[in-house]
Amino acid sequence: MNFDLIKSVIELVQQFMKQNEGKSLYNNDLKGFTKWINISYKDGFESQDPDWIGKEFGRSSDSVITTLLIRMNRYAKSYSRSVISNSAFSSQDDFIYLINLKVLGTMSKMELIRCNLHEKSSGILIINRLLRNGWAAQTVVQKDKRKKVIQITEKGLAVLANSMDEIRMASKVVAGNLTHPEQMLLIAILSKLDEFHHSFYRMNLESRDLLDLAYKKLN
Template sequence: MMYNLLSELISLVKTYESSNDNPVAELAPFLSWLNGRHGDRETSAPNPQWEGKARGRSADSVINTSLVHLYRYARLHAKTAIAESAFSTPDEFIYLICLASGGSMSKTALIRQNVHEKATGTLIVNRLLKKGLAEQQTTDNDKRSRIINITTKGTQELNNSIENIKMASANVTEPLSTPEKMELITLLLKLEDFHHERKLLEQTPTNFRT
């Protein structure tokens, strides 16, 4: 989709800006840099080594395992960051971040945004409600519908923990340079967008598919 292309272009522009001493905000220099970058990749394609490669372990297997490991490392850093806060798990903090940045939303939308199963997401939301970090209200159009809001207490707890969380996030990506971070973001967003769109397609009734 064109959105993916636009996202990738934005990431490339950020990489161009950070990897040049005097980046010029004109198309020609950017295209020249992009062509050179593409040529360097073709002539020096990386050939990383990994455990089990000689015995046939695939790149897909390594990528999946590394993503799982990095997720676990990230959670360990996050747990340390919220050790003395009102949050029991990193997920509670992330749910509140979604509400603070995205505004009020339904419980279903909040859970979907965090790619959780309904049962797991409901437990997280219920903990936030019990602690007074979030609240739910009915809508004027449908009294059965519940909208989740972040409370003043929730905002205060976010502000109290945000610096520790930022440090935890930086610890996860510590060895990467800025250009490497931009390139990794591009690749991760490409993967995430692909799976998000496929999940939406799976949830769309067959009659509405084109």
């Protein structure tokens, strides 16, 4: 049984009842609910373009998307600063790197740095801080003595566990007031964008070459 689907339907019904309460815009039956779904989601996401500041002066949707993504990044960073203020972490990158090591497992320094889309110099500073604090350890690969890998330690797992409640709280706040269906839609859209950009990022090109190549791909 698909419980996620059932949860999504229940949330939609609750949202329908809340919006329709006292207004009687739709019949409180399956027919009314279906009509509300079509208008609120199908038409809202596929047919009607939203308004934005500067639209009447020719500001493009590309410009708005870029601005909103930058703003969301800044909101997320501000909430992350709240997390580290009551923890042993120096920056949000500390716990993000540890989470990656916990979830994805052992990897080389460069694999960990690329996973977080950092420049090598910045990533090395973060990794060295994790090693210095004993939250991560570097070991030699037995099959290839020239290769070293990074893994999270018990101490790292412990310090991460101590902050996970606040990390989850910050993540929930970043997702804001989006409903479950809206979150699923946003994940799909952002995943599509991430796949597009990451295909170029892996090439390790200079910034200008990267921009030119990505632009040509779109035209």
